[in-house]
Amino acid sequence: MSDYGHPLEFGSFITPSAADPTRVVALTVLAEQAGLDLVTYQDHPYQPGFLDTWTLLSYAAARTSSVRLAANVTNLPLRPPAVLARSVAALDLLSGGRIELGLGAGAFWDAIEAMGSPRLTAAQAVQALEEGIDVIRQLWDAGARGPVRVDGEFHRVVGAKRGPAPAHDVGIWLGAYKPRMLALTGRRADGWLPSLAYLKDGDLAAGNRIIDEAALEAGRKPADVRRLLNIGGRFTDIGRGPLTGPAEQWAEELSDLALTDGVSTFILASDDPDDLRRFAAEVVPAVREAVAAERAGTTRSPAAVPAPPAAAPGAAGAARSPFSVTPTSDDGVRRSSTVVWDEQTRPAGPAPDPDRTYTPHELAGGRHLIEVHDGLRGELAQIHDLIDQVEAGTIDVGTARSHINTMTMRQNNWTLGTYCESYCRIVTTHHTIEDRSLFPHLRRADPRLAPVVDRLEQEHHVIHEVLEGVDKALVTLVSTPGALPELREAINLLSDTLLSHLAYEERELIEPLSRLGVQ
Known part of the structure; x- marks a missing residue:
């Protein structure tokens, strides 16, 4: 050895x-x-x-x-x-x-x-x-x-x-x-x-x-x-x-x-x-x-991929506290005049039980969703920076497009949800994608969440189309240098849809994730 x-x-x-x-x-x-x-x-x-x-x-x-x-x-x-x-x-x-x-x-x-x-x-x-x-x-x-x-x-x-x-x-x-x-x-x-x-x-x-x-x-x-x-x-x-x-x-x-x-x-x-x-x-x-x-001389298995298990209410051996994970709020700022969905029609899930308490492991589930979303919000800031660099002439359009196409938001196609794509793989990598899909699990575990899950899936598909619009605007800019305003508009629409969606998803899912876990 x-x-x-x-x-x-x-x-x-x-x-x-x-x-x-x-x-x-x-x-x-x-x-x-x-x-x-x-x-x-x-x-x-x-x-x-x-x-x-x-x-x-x-x-x-x-x-x-x-x-x-x-x-x-x-x-x-x-x-x-x-x-x-x-x-x-x-x-x-x-x-x-x-x-x-x-x-x-x-x-x-x-x-x-x-x-x-x-x-x-x-x-x-x-x-x-x-x-x-x-x-x-x-x-x-x-x-x-x-x-x-x-x-x-x-x-x-x-x-x-x-x-x-x-x-x-x-x-x-x-x-x-x-x-x-x-x-x-x-x-x-x-x-x-x-x-x-x-x-x-x-x-x-x-x-x-x-x-x-x-x-x-x-x-x-x-x-x-x-x-x-x-x-x-x-x-x-x-x-x-x-x-x-x-x-x-x-x-x-x-x-x-x-x-x-x-x-x-x-x-x-x-x-x-x-x-x-x-x-x-x-x-x-x-x-x-x-x-x-x-x-350090402990006996943890090298194969263990850390993941927060879902503990049952009242589980022994773990300190419990009220729900304390705060979702990221939507600041309401909109950059684009285009509206791709009516935010007022978004369904809400069941209200949290005020008497329920949560273990640290349970709370970690909701916190992870916010961490994943923070990564996407960081990528959005990078996209704005890339377009600023294109406008300033410090990088070309092809370079900007290559960078954007390697980002997480371009890889998962928004079909299973960003949380499932990252977190569920850690928790149950031996399962198939269908078995570990987050949304079917939430539907099964709490049918009251079905309208929220349906709406989130619909919005994932809309965001995918918005991203495709950004890519098309980048391609257009290669042959039409004066098309930068159209690219800016596409980026602004992406900001509006992505930030609004992430805030809604956190508001409706971080407590159910902590309560129901990921199976």
């Missing part, structure tokens, strides 16, 4: 596709908004279908503010280490210390040679990488005396001035699989970054042994090397194989990799916005909780 005790981190591995560059950036922004720690991109400079990774990193750093960024991994044979060191340091300074350095010795040598770099044997490539690391570290060591001096067989940098130093201690993570590279990782690197798809059973443990032994021989501690892992998989309702199943299966498997094989950074390879959201919202918290519990 090899838990090196590193804090857990989670990231994304996004394809740097040149066919739709604005989508690549939109997925990067989405990863940051979802709360992931890291965004990475593969680096294949010989691949014409990909954006240049270092150009992309610079652009992505300017479009984000907190997420860390890295190549996964940098192709050193086509990136001279002295120039690369200064590129990394400069971008780290410009981004406020958010750049890490994944490094690889090179693969696909036919393509590398075609781009002008000499072909190396496996042993030569590892030696060249070690020399490259020397060059990079010396150039970053701006406070050391004298110029850089690395007189290697493959990299000779003698007399170069040092600096600039990066804004923080940039981690050097090696993509390593074979014994030579693993030993180099233990001697010189800050992290080991393989891909799970390329590993066989036992390879993580064997790699850890080689890295640990090499670290100790070099006078280092095994824990000086963070263990990172690129992962891929598919979310399904039932388990169908490793990392193919519901969120709790993912959480159990990743927790085991953390506690048994010492992996502390999990990087999900996916270009699916919904996968990134689900990974961040459902898997990440569960893994953090399970690993923390194990490290």
